[in-house]
Amino acid sequence: MGLFHRESGSAPSETExxxxxxxxxEEWREQLSPAExxxxxxxxxxRPFVGEYTDTTTVGVYNCRACGAELFRSETKFPSHCGWPSFYAPEDAAVIERVDTSLGMRRVEVVCAACKSHLGHVFEGEGYGTPTDLRYCINSISMTLQPAE
Structure with missing residues (x-):
């Protein structure tokens, strides 16, 4: 699996x-709970299946819990039954995707473009019936949901 780059369809450059x-x-530690x-x-x-947004169907915008940047819209959320909220596309330029070789495997990490906070990972080719064939597997604790009015 390679890196994905939504804006141009080509691999991202070496620099972010x-x-x-x-x-x-110190400021992050003061702002965030220990779990966050x-x-x-x-x-x-x-842990899987414990996050507050895993099965949420509320219409709205998911923002970065650390900095408030818009990350995903509920219209791109889908039930993957994997234990974490899943989206098939982020907001334009909202996230950065980078190779993660921790845990002895190659994955693609997803971080907030505004504050570089870890959100989760993105996977491709799993066969979900989504427009992008991508699953952005995001920790609930990384986001806050702003319901539509």
Missing amino acids: PAATVVRSD YQVLRQAGTE
């Missing part, structure tokens, strides 16, 4: 855009 939301480690910090800033993963 700089974070627009920059805080010190572990996932968002240390690339942890919450």
Whole structure:
């Protein structure tokens, strides 16, 4: 599996855009709960089937819990039954995808483009009937849902 790049369809360059939301480690620790910090800033993963948005069907926008940037819309959320919220596409330029070789395997990590917080991973070719054949597997604790009015 390669890196995905939504804007142009080609592989991303070696350099990433700089974070627009920059805080010190101490500031992140003050702002986030210990569980949020572990996932968002240390690339942890919450346990499957326990996140508040795993099965949510509420219409709205999912924002980064760390910085508030818009990440996904409910229209792109789908039931994957994998234990975490799944989306088939992020908002334009909302996320950065990078190779993750931790745990002895090759995956593609998804981070917030604005603050570089860890959100989850993206997988392709799993056979879900979505327009992109991608599954953005995102930790609930990485997001907040802003319901539509």
